[in-house]
Amino acid sequence: MAVAERRILFKHIDEPGYTVDIDCYLKHGGYEDLKKAIKLEPQFIKDEVKKSQLRGRGGAGFSCGVKWGFIDAKKTTKPIYLICNADESEPGTFKDRQIIHKDPHQLIEGMIISCFANSVHLAYLYIRGEFPEGARILEKAIAEAKAKNFLGKNILGAGYDLEIYVHRGAGAYICGEETGLIESIEGKRPYPRIKPPYFPAVLGLYMCPTIVNNVETLCNVKHIVNMGGEAYARIGKPNNTGTRLIGVSGDVKKPGYYEFECGAITLGELIYDVCGGIRNDNKLKAVIPGGSSSKVMRADGRYKVKGANSEMTEIGLNDIPMDFDTFAAVGTMSGSGGVIVMDETRDMVDCIENLSEFYAHESCGQCTPCREGAQWMKKIIHRMNHGHARKEDTDLLKNVADNIAGRTICAFGEACSWPVQSFIAAFRNEFEAKAK
Amino acid sequence: MSMSKTSINPFNHDVMPDNTPLVNVNYNGKWIQVPKGLNVVEVTQSQGEFLPHYCYHEKLSISGNCRMCLFEMGMPKMDASRQPVLDANGKPEIAWMPRPQIGCATNVTEGMGIRTNSPLAVDCRKGVMEFLLINHPLDCPICDQAGECKLQEYASEYGSGESRFVEDKIKKPKHFDLGKNIVIDDERCILCTRCIRFAREVLDDDVLGIVNRGGNNTVTCHPGKHFDNEYSLNTVDLCPVGALTSKDFRFKMRVWFLKETKSICTSCGTGCNVTIGSREQTVYRLTPRHNEEVNSQWMCDTGRLNIHYLSGEDRFTRPLSRVKGELYETSWEDVLRQAGSRLKTFSGKQISLLASGRMTNEELFLTKTLIDELQVSLYDILPRQGQGDKFLRSADLNPNSIGASLLGVSNDGKNLQAIKSGIQSGDIRALLVLQEDATEAGLSVEELSKLELIIYVGLAPNATAKAAHFVLPSAGFTEKHGSMINVKGRVQRLNQAHLPPGRAMDDWEILRDLRSATTGGNGIHTIEDLFRSMSAKVPALAGLTLNKIGDHGVQLSLTAK
Structure with a gap:
């Protein structure tokens, strides 16, 4: 029996009549979370994000709260920058583009709240060069938000200023690497920087403290403000909280993008129940679970995971629950959520x-x-x-x-x-x- | 070592401030103390060892791209209360990281562990060596860098004896013109970016960059730009491989045949320290020699390339004496005897002397002795001013103006007019010209023709030599011993790389012998004797010997004239 999707970020994606216009977004409760957030203390929002145990959705799964914790607006005289990494280029990954193309204001709202929480007054939205339409949509969305005073000077009368610039890449995968991305914004070849010393939180964009977050991560911040960090943390599993956007491609009957609670679904359920099984009813051969960079898994492999009582048990591929920690435990990663399915006909x-x-x-x-x-x-x-x-x-x-x-x-x-x-x-x- | 006094380098990773605290570091199993913050490449150097590297250069920003200096790093193991766990000997236990780190970008901190010879570190170097060679053309037999190439050196030390690469190599531009002095072979290039960083960081002339992507990365000039900087050839020295070559030097000589002689450049008053590369009687190149107090590791292209006149076809190789209007080759004995006895027939007031700011202190000292002994009243040097820059080039194009003043031979050109009028009036009847052309000092050919005696000491024909009664062939700066004082008052040594051509002699020997022929013996036999008698008489040089000046020179305390 199919596990039900839990659509939070994808709530309105593909909903008939739902458009990218701000009026539509407002009609669906848009920018209410910003109105709530802007009355809060920035540190309170950062604490809520920490409580939510939100992990980065770009691939590495690093704790968002910890990343934000590296930045202390009170301890720096330099400006703090926030960059939304919308350079979604990992083969097999096509989740962020759904939000960019179909619900841009959700991302903008998430960004504004995140910027407010981190005392950022200038943010960049770095979008891959292959998304010209996405860039156009985002530019329009930013202009609309500005016209409604969700962006710009003295946002909603709260005395907070923020500008967001869309920066288009020129077609290089490496621009998704955060320090390569920073170099690219600075107008240079996107050569990733050496770390140490160039950690973005210390010496980021223009050598200033910088936060780089994925599209999905920033959207989640909006929902954390909406429901509170602790409530958010109850979605999914401990340390694997919230929902995950999952893109399935390859040899399944119904490839597509889905949203599930983290760890609520197994690989087998995803492939056979959600995606209708393997095309032509072939046999499953292998799965790349988190974008092309993650390690491939054999369909007939046996995988050691921690059971309910912390004892080690061996399970098959189909029984692996899809969360950060389990994938890491079985020697691969949940990465960017791009599941690539290969059947027995594949060489x-x-x-x-x-x-x-x-x-x-x-x-x-x-x-x-x-x-x-x-x-x-x-x-x-x-x-x-x-x-x-x-x-x-x-x-x-x-x-x-x-x-x-x-x-x-x-x-x-x-x-x-x-x-x-x-x-x-x-x-x-x-x-x-x-x-x- | 103190911090560099020259501000020409934005980075000096090899020079830590004197007050840097020391930290304890476990270096290959041994606890040592090194300045905090020193990078691991420099730490190995401080231990008399070497961590191989290509992209790291102590005077450039850290790029970290070659990955040759990967080492195994550890940090002190901490217990639950964040205190270091101690081993049986009371030393901190080290937790080694699985991931290797680059030595150039890792600055040492208290308790750090460094392993440069562990299986992981050795394996990393071997892997990087293989990667660097798979697409390299391996054209060492015809490569100018062969013999001083880091790829060759490290391949023999850290590489594998066999190739596992059976694929086609990547093709790239072979002899691309970067500027007036430099050609790049991009197939040899290992993309270390030293040249790019030097142009950007030291020269502030950001014209070099990389185009294309990945394995096809290619170093080139930005569109419409040329790397025509006055200091461009330093990139040829910086290039660890044979990618950047000097148009002047390429294909001229295998470097292992070059004899290396430490000396200084004499093209301006800075006195950049150089290494002369010569074979037999020919100079093939000058390369900068490290001296933080003068030129760091750099020199200008003008100075570097100013060597070809030394091997000119027109060099005087024998003394010449004028007989019935024509110059004939003669012997040193003959020319010195004749010139000496002719000179003695004039009184001091009738003799003028034009010396040069290009002469060594020793030559100038002998010149001054001659001036005094002959009681020559009018003498000077020819001042030479040019366009200086903020980097190394001095506006004073004479390499030893300070020495000429200190030794009393220079009047800063103020006497040149008086010499001219003296010749015109007939008061001056004899002229000694040392390493200069009198016509450059304002004398006309007609005025020269009025003189009864012209003795010319120099390298090659000019208007003075043409009018001279005696031509005494002398030595170029790579052919002589001696010392000069640069514009900042640093006395530095020239060493002889090779002999002057034919029977030409080192200038100080000519002057010694001329003085001997004119005023009698003087007991000076060697350049050391000469320096000793000079330092005994000149307070600023008191206590110095050529040995004490050493390879890096000595700063003098000169009072303003």
Whole structure:
């Protein structure tokens, strides 16, 4: 029996008659949470976000409250910036674009509240270059919000000023890396910065304290203000609170985007109940659970998780509950919520060739292991997949990936090597079979 | 070491302020004390060891892109009460991080653990070396950097003996013109960005950048720009590989044949410290030599390239003597005897002397002795002013104006007019010209022709040599010993890299012998003797010897004239 969606962020998405206009948004209770928030103490909102245990929805799942806690408006003389990371580029991920294209004011409201809570007076909305329509919609939404005094000078008479600028990317995946994104806004090549010393909270945009949050994360802040941090924390599971936007693609009958309480649904329920099962009623072979960078899982694998009484139990793929901690425990990650489903007809070397081409194309090339390694992996896999595999290639490929992961400036190193490492770990026989 | 007095570098990672507190660091299993905040690359250096790196440079911002200096890092293990856990020896236990860190961007803090030779660190270096070489053209046999290339060095030390790369290499531009002095081979480039950072941070001339993406990244000039900076060639030294090469030096000489001689540049009053690269009788290049008190690690292109006149076809290689209107080659014995006895026939009032701010202190000292002994009344040097800049170039284009003043040979050009009138009136009948052309000092060819005796000491033909009765062939700055005092009053040493051509002699020897032929023996046999007699007479140089000046010079306390 299908688990019911719990639509909070997606509440009005695809609702007949629901438009991106501010009037429509206002009719549905829009900006009421801002009106409530602007009367609160900024620190109170930050505390509520902390209580909510909200975790970042961009991929890493870092605590939003902790991230905001790095910023102390009283201790800095520099301006504080907030950046909404709307550079949704991870293959298999298409959640933020639903909000951007269909409910932009929800994001704007979430941003304004988040800015107010962190004493930010200038925020950037960094949207990927491939979303020209999204950028247009957001520009219009910002103008509408400004006209209604939800933005600009003396917002709602509360003496608080805020401007939001939309900044369009130019088509580089690496701009989703927060420090690459910051460089991009500064007008430079989006080379991720070295950390230390350039942690955004300390030396971010224009060397000022900066918060970078994902679209979904910022939208959640609005709902945390609405229901209170503690109430929000009751949604989902402890440390895995709230809902998650999930995008399912690949070999299912009903690919699409859904919203569930965190951990309320298992992978099997998602694939078979929500998405109608595997296309042509084929057998499930593998799942990439959180965007293309997350490690692939075999359908017939056995996974160790903590049971209800903290004892370790082994479960199958279909029984894995979809939350941050469980995915981490079974050696992958919930990442950006992009679930990619592969059925028995898929050649895994062919699949990883597709992904490695993407990563080789998107490596910014700043640091050696990723610049050289991503290209090399692509070339090895391409050769293997096109009739020229050698016996030693599988080990070579694995070793190249090992020489990248953990040794680069930014997480792209892991993003490009984890898929390769995990595909080999899970489907070594298919790689070896390429060498006749 | 004190903080750099020169403000030419925005970054000095290798120089910590004197009052920096020390911290305890576990370095490869040994507890040592190092200045807090020093980065790990510098820490290894302070221990007489080396953490290999390409992109890190102590005078540039930290980029962290090459990943060659990855090391294993640890922090003190803390107990529940946030106190360090101590081992059996009472030293803090270290919790090692699984993820390697880069040495250049990691500044040491109390209790930090550093492992540069652990299996993880070694594996990281090996991996990075392999990555850097897979798309490299491996054209060492025809690469100018071969022999002084960090890729070669580290490949032999940290690389693998075999290649695992069987794919096609990435193609990039091969000899792209970056500016008037530099060519880049992008296939050799490892994208360390040192050149880009130098242009941006030290020169404030942000014309270099990277285009394309990922494996296709290419260093180039921004559209419509050229890297024609006066200091552009420093990027050739900074480039750890053979990507940036000097148009002047490329394909001229294998670097391992070059003899390296420490000296100074004489193209202006700054006196940048240089290394002369020469083979046999030819200078092939000058490269800056590190001296924080003068030029840090840099020098200008003008000075660097000002060497080709030294190997000119027109250099005098034998002494010349005028017989019946023509100059004939002769021997040193003959020319000195004749010139000396001719000179003695004039009284001091009848002799003028034009010396040079390009002469060494030793030469100037001998010149002054000659002036005194002959009682020459009118003498001077030719001042040479140019366009200075805020970086290294001095407006004083004479390398030793200060020495010429200190040793009493210079009147800042104020006597030049008097010499001219003396010649015109016939009061002055003999002229000694040392390393200058009298026509540059305002004398006309006609005036020179009126003189009964012209003795010219110099390298190559000019209007003075043409009018001279005796030409004494001398040595260029890479061919001589001696010292000069730069515009900031620092006395520095020139060392002889190679012999002057033919029978040309070092100027101080010529002057010694000329003086000997004119006024008798003087007991000076070596340049050290000469410096000793000079320092005995000149208070500012008291107590100094050429040895004491050393490779980095000595700051003099000179009182304003």
